[in-house]
Amino acid sequence: xxxxxxxxxxxxxxxxxxxxxxxxxxxxxxxxxxxxxxxxxxxxxxxxxxxxxxxxxxxxxxxxxxxxxxxxxxxxxxxxxxxxxxxxxxxxxxxxxxxxxxxxxxxxxxxxxxxxxxxxxxxxxxxxxxxxxxxxxxxxxxxxxxxxxxxxxxxxxxxxxxxxxxxxxxxxxxxxxxxxxxxxxxxxxxxxxxxxxxxxxxxxxxxxxxxxxxxxxxxxxxxxxxxxxxxxxxxxxxxxxxxxxxxxxxxxxxxxxxxxxxxxxxxxxxxxxxxxxxxxxxxxxxxxxxxxxxxxxxxxxxxxxxxxxxxxxxxxxxxxxxxxxxxxxxxxxxxxxxxxxxxxxxxxxxxxxxxxxxxxxxxxxxxxxxxxxxxxxxxxxxxxxxxxxxxxxxxxxxxxxxxxxxxxxxxxxxxxxxxxxxxxxxxxxxxxxxxxxxxxxxxxxxxxxxxxxxxxxxxxxxxxxxxxxxxxxxxxxxxxxxxxxxxxxxxxxxxxxxxxxxxxxxxxxxxxxxxxxxxxxxxxxxxxxxxxxxxxxxxxxxxxxxxxxxxxxxxxxxxxxxxx
Numbered sequence: 001x002x003x004x005x006x007x008x009x010x011x012x013x014x015x016x017x018x019x020x021x022x023x024x025x026x027x028x029x030x031x032x033x034x035x036x037x038x039x040x041x042x043x044x045x046x047x048x049x050x051x052x053x054x055x056x057x058x059x060x061x062x063x064x065x066x067x068x069x070x071x072x073x074x075x076x077x078x079x080x081x082x083x084x085x086x087x088x089x090x091x092x093x094x095x096x097x098x099x100x101x102x103x104x105x106x107x108x109x110x111x112x113x114x115x116x117x118x119x120x121x122x123x124x125x126x127x128x129x130x131x132x133x134x135x136x137x138x139x140x141x142x143x144x145x146x147x148x149x150x151x152x153x154x155x156x157x158x159x160x161x162x163x164x165x166x167x168x169x170x171x172x173x174x175x176x177x178x179x180x181x182x183x184x185x186x187x188x189x190x191x192x193x194x195x196x197x198x199x200x201x202x203x204x205x206x207x208x209x210x211x212x213x214x215x216x217x218x219x220x221x222x223x224x225x226x227x228x229x230x231x232x233x234x235x236x237x238x239x240x241x242x243x244x245x246x247x248x249x250x251x252x253x254x255x256x257x258x259x260x261x262x263x264x265x266x267x268x269x270x271x272x273x274x275x276x277x278x279x280x281x282x283x284x285x286x287x288x289x290x291x292x293x294x295x296x297x298x299x300x301x302x303x304x305x306x307x308x309x310x311x312x313x314x315x316x317x318x319x320x321x322x323x324x325x326x327x328x329x330x331x332x333x334x335x336x337x338x339x340x341x342x343x344x345x346x347x348x349x350x351x352x353x354x355x356x357x358x359x360x361x362x363x364x365x366x367x368x369x370x371x372x373x374x375x376x377x378x379x380x381x382x383x384x385x386x387x388x389x390x391x392x393x394x395x396x397x398x399x400x401x402x403x404x405x406x407x408x409x410x411x412x413x414x415x416x417x418x419x420x421x422x423x424x425x426x427x428x429x430x431x432x433x434x435x436x437x438x439x440x441x442x443x444x445x446x447x448x449x450x451x452x453x454x455x456x457x458x459x460x461x462x463x464x465x466x467x468x469x470x471x472x473x474x475x476x477x478x479x480x481x482x483x484x485x486x487x488x489x490x491x492x493x494x495x496x497x498x499x500x501x502x503x504x505x506x507x508x509x510x511x512x513x514x515x516x517x518x519x520x521x522x523x524x525x526x527x528x529x530x531x532x533x534x535x536x537x538x539x540x541x542x543x544x545x546x547x548x549x550x551x552x553x554x555x556x557x558x559x560x561x562x563x564x
Contacts, residue, residue: 228268457487
């Protein structure tokens with residue numbers, strides 16, 4: 001009787017051919033974005049690093065002067081102190097507000113979330129202009145303090161800078177804290193109380209430690225952002241109380257000291273990376289997601305019933321809500337003032353500043369330049385970012401993390417350093433003072449926002465759908481056009497809106513690259529305060545609020561409809 005034998009198949013070694021093809025196509029999709037960031041951002045950054053150790057002489061003299069020169073040392077200390085103050089004071093304001101958001105019902109929660117988002121819908125320059133109006137001599141804040149016998153001059157002081165920065169950065173604290181609190185099971189505190197702990201002790205021993213990752217993530221993000229602030233110190237501070245971003249600007253544009261300015265910028269970058277590393281260690285590997293206010297699945301139990309709030313918490317929440325919306329409430333009425341001064345509330349009403357805005361050749365040119373730059377940036381960043389997001393989805397886990405970090409690097413680097421890098425590199429190739437140069441620089445800055453928006457949408461897709469379409473006879477192009485693209489389109493549109501708004505509201509890079517004929521609306525607004533006092537800025541600020549908020553609201557509507 002013959003015995004049938006079967007030869008065992010040879011073990012499969014290496015990576016399957018289809019996996020290799022998928023990952024190769026992923027790299028091809030990533031290539032345009034990687035090249036763009038490499039040319040526009042990474043290589044110029046490396047050049048600044050080289051300049052910091054070779055200009056004016058080779059060595060580490062520029063870095064040594066950071067800690068030996070008395071003026072520079074005071075500026076560094078002031079910058080670090082203000083960033084720490086903004087982080088701590090902001091956390092004290094944001095934590096109770098975020099906690100209140102977890103206690104109220106769905107309707108009130110939506111109101112509180114909308115209030116937190118209002119600063120995102122208000123131009124950075126418009127907010128700083130509002131604080132300038134409130135803090136000026138004889139302004140609302142000074143008049144209020146005089147009621148208590150305090151005659152304090154805020155404008156031009158470090159306190160004014162810290163107050164404005166706290167308000168501007170407060171949403172970056174509230175959102176990650178709320179994200180962390182949203183995942184805490186409220187029954188844990190009740191269980192602690194049932195075991196004999198007082199309400200405050202149960203909160204301190206149970207709730208506070210569980211919400212700590214959100215606190216750490218928010219405070220570190222705000223600290224890092226505060227380090228590179230330029231507009232707020234320049235408008236509300238003074239040269240006597242300068243922060244490091246102001247010194248970098250002077251050394252770069254007026255002294256052309258790229259070595260000294262580069263050393264300061266690299267120091268900021270080193271502090272930023274150190275803080276982010278400590279945050280990752282303390283708050284866990286998902287701290288970055290928490291810091292940007294990611295929206296994890298709700299894990300709280302007990303339904304959507306509201307919980308009782310203590311009176312002090314109600315008062316605190318109301319005060320913080322007023323603080324968040326105050327600049328918007330100032331900017332719009334000021335635009336209808338008929339006075340030549342910035343007095344608030346206006347004594348008489350008029351449309352004269354809108355007439356001036358839309359009849360002045362300088363202001364009209366600035367508006368058209370901003371819209372032109374914003375549209376081109378939205379197109380370029382959306383094409384590059386969408387392609388990169390699809391490429392990321394096809395990479396392996398290890399490669400994906402490293403490449404994603406590279407794509408998001410412009411968000412990590414302090415903004416004043418980005419301006420320095422762009423100015424120094426574009427100066428060599430003749431792109432300074434051109435709209436084309438501003439478009440390229442803004443594309444590099446806006447690209448990460450598109451990558452984040454589209455990647456989030458791709459991760460929420462059911463990957464089996466494309467396979468089902470292929471099994472029914474659809475080709476790759478047809479599958480992408482009829483299945484993948486409709487599902488990803490809301491993320492693409494959101495990314496395009498974010499890119500447009502980022503470019504529209506960006507001022508630091510545009511200030512570095514400005515020249516006659518290449519002045520954007522934010523730069524014109526900045527100059528109208530620092531170079532000449534032009535009340536037309538009140539109308540321009542209201543226009544910026546509209547130009548920034550309307551696209552974001554449209555994106556929100558598209559996103560909600562996409563979910564439905």
